[in-house]
Amino acid sequence: MLCEKCKKNPATVHLKQAINGTVTEQHLCQACAEADGFLTDMTWNHGSFGSLFDDMFQDMFHFSAAPEALGTKEGTTRCPVCGMTLEQFKQGGKLGCAACYETFAPYLQPTLKSIHGSNEHKGKIPQKSGGQMMARREMETLKRKLALAIEKEEFEEAAKLRDRIRQLGKEE
Amino acid sequence: MAKWYENSAVNEGIVISSRVRLARNIKKFPFPVQMKQEEAEEVLKTVKDAVLNDRTPLANAFLFRRVDTLPMEEKRTMVESHIISPVLAQQQKPCAVLVKDDETVSIMINEEDHVRIQTIFPGENIDAAWDLADKLDNLLEETIEYAYHEQAGFLTACPTNMGTGLRASFMVHVPSLEKTGQMAHLSRTLSRFGITVRGIYGEGSDSLGGIYQISNQITLGQSEEEIIKNLKNAIHLVKEQEQKARKAIRQKDALAYEDQIYRALGVLAYARKISAAESAQCLSLLREGAQEGLFQWHYPKTMYQILMETQPCHMQQGGSKTAEQRDVARASLLRQIFQH
Numbered sequence: 339m340l341c342e343k344c345k346k347n348p349a350t351v352h353l354k355q356a357i358n359g360t361v362t363e364q365h366l367c368q369a370c371a372e373a374d375g376f377l378t379d380m381t382w383n384h385g386s387f388g389s390l391f392d393d394m395f396q397d398m399f400h401f402s403a404a405p406e407a408l409g410t411k412e413g414t415t416r417c418p419v420c421g422m423t424l425e426q427f428k429q430g431g432k433l434g435c436a437a438c439y440e441t442f443a444p445y446l447q448p449t450l451k452s453i454h455g456s457n458e459h460k461g462k463i464p465q466k467s468g469g470q471m472m473a474r475r476e477m478e479t480l481k482r483k484l485a486l487a488i489e490k491e492e493f494e495e496a497a498k499l500r501d502r503i504r505q506l507g508k509e510e
Numbered sequence: 511m512a513k514w515y516e517n518s519a520v521n522e523g524i525v526i527s528s529r530v531r532l533a534r535n536i537k538k539f540p541f542p543v544q545m546k547q548e549e550a551e552e553v554l555k556t557v558k559d560a561v562l563n564d565r566t567p568l569a570n571a572f573l574f575r576r577v578d579t580l581p582m583e584e585k586r587t588m589v590e591s592h593i594i595s596p597v598l599a600q601q602q603k604p605c606a607v608l609v610k611d612d613e614t615v616s617i618m619i620n621e622e623d624h625v626r627i628q629t630i631f632p633g634e635n636i637d638a639a640w641d642l643a644d645k646l647d648n649l650l651e652e653t654i655e656y657a658y659h660e661q662a663g664f665l666t667a668c669p670t671n672m673g674t675g676l677r678a679s680f681m682v683h684v685p686s687l688e689k690t691g692q693m694a695h696l697s698r699t700l701s702r703f704g705i706t707v708r709g710i711y712g713e714g715s716d717s718l719g720g721i722y723q724i725s726n727q728i729t730l731g732q733s734e735e736e737i738i739k740n741l742k743n744a745i746h747l748v749k750e751q752e753q754k755a756r757k758a759i760r761q762k763d764a765l766a767y768e769d770q771i772y773r774a775l776g777v778l779a780y781a782r783k784i785s786a787a788e789s790a791q792c793l794s795l796l797r798e799g800a801q802e803g804l805f806q807w808h809y810p811k812t813m814y815q816i817l818m819e820t821q822p823c824h825m826q827q828g829g830s831k832t833a834e835q836r837d838v839a840r841a842s843l844l845r846q847i848f849q850h
Contacts, residue, residue, distance in 0.1 A: 419540070420540040420541075420544040421544065422543075422544055430543065431668060432541065432543045432622065432667040432668055433541060433543075433665075433666075433667055433668070433669065434540055434541055434543055434544035434667075435539075435540040435541050435544055435657075436535065436537065436541075436657040436659075436665045438541075439659065439662060439665055439672075446669060449669065450669060450672075450730065453669065453670055453728075453730075454673065454728045454729065454730035454731050455704075455728065455731060456728075456730050456731020456732075457661070457730070457731070458661050458730070458731055459659075459660070459661060459662055459663025459664075459672075459673045459674070459730060459731070460673075460731060460732060460733045460736075461663055461673060461674035461676070461732070461733045461734050461737075462644070462647075462663075462664075462674060462733075462734055463658075464651050464655075464656050464658050464664075465648065465651055
């Protein structure tokens with residue numbers, strides 16, 4: 339995709355802006371984005387924006403770089419919440435906030451696989467934010483057990499499992 | 511209150527201690543590397559209040575210590591005692607630690623992550639260490655909402671810790687594996703199972719007196735129980751290899767084996783000045799000798815406690831000293847213990 343403004347360079351900066359419920363999208367090259375002040379004014383510095391950036395603003399403002407740009411124009415990928423750039427992360431090896439995981443996902447996913455051999459958490463679930471997750475995980479386990487019980491023709495067990503699944507479904 | 515390193519279990523086996531560390535972050539704040547001064551202060555307060563409140567019986571057992579304002583020497587002493595990590599000692603932003611009176615628990619605040627819960631138990635006791643860390647984690651979660659993602663698990667500043675945020679480790683004393691040059695090979699073998707071998711003070715540190723830390727590397731894709739089970743299998747292998755190496759060395763030349771151990775005792779009991787490295791070496795031989803039944807460990811402190819208390823920063827306490835003055839003070843301290 340070419341830059342919408344200069345129509346010469348490939349677009350590496352993608353902006354989505356919501357103003358009064360109208361969403362506009364812009365695809366620019368690094369130079370045009372900088373010229374328009376998108377990269378300099380919005381350094382997303384926590385120092386000046388900190389209090390502004392509550393969840394509402396984060397949802398309204400979505401800022402990301404195209405995955406294909408990651409290898410080349412790394413400086414353009416910047417976390418909208420804490421301001422960390424991909425380059426900074428690569429240098430220091432530390433992410434700046436929880437949202438960085440999403441911002442740098444295209445870069446992180448393959449790395450995680452090579453570090454851990456897996457992309458999926460199988461450990462502890464926090465009680466508070468994890469209530470629904472726990473129910474979902476239990477549901478999955480029950481369904482697996484049910485399939486197994488049916489396969490083994492253990493119908494009494496299967497009936498019990500079915501009832502539990504139904505009950506859990508209602509609770510959700 | 512007796513400290514974990516005063517327990518005789520620290521002296522008895524190849525495993526000196528078992529440690530569990532949980533890395534956690536608070537949802538509403540950026541991670542320490544990106545946080546502002548005020549946010550750092552707020553994190554300190556949030557975590558402190560979560561532990562030191564009227565609802566928990568723990569409050570009386572914990573001491574809150576602000577770390578960033580302490581003199582470097584004091585911070586290094588805390589590192590030598592495993593109360594804080596080298597990273598926390600270097601942290602410029604507001605940071606602190608909550609320490610339990612027996613030093614089995616320390617909760618570091620604003621290290622690499624907002625919260626680092628650490629539990630240490632004497633001897634081979636990883637299940638107890640995990641159980642306690644798990645409970646403390648639940649306690650914090652009563653008032654704190656963690657940064658957590660269903661698929662990614664607990665979100666940490668470094669992606670190498672994400673998922674469970676769990677680092678389980680055994681501190682092991684393996685002088686014979688070190689002597690026979692087998693540590694590098696063992697380390698390579700273990701890494702294939704997602705297990706890392708590090709020096710006595712963790713990442714980037716050297717071994718001292720034949721002491722290493724063996725811990726899990728993988729934190730994502732396995733449950734806490736699986737991680738711990740895997741580590742236990744690894745430690746079983748390490749123990750077996752160390753015992754085998756010890757036996758081989760002793761059988762090869764029993765007289766030389768005993769001689770070096772008793773010489774070490776002689777040095778510790780009579781030296782007039784001794785470096786940290788030499789005393790660690792001698793202490794290591796003595797611990798091994800006692801385990802091999804050459805003599806009874808009837809000294810008032812465990813080997814690990816003596817090793818810790820003779821480290822450079824511990825020796826520095828009570829006024830600045832030159833390296834030689836420290837060596838003299840160290841020798842005098844050792845004589846008091848070993849001339850019994």
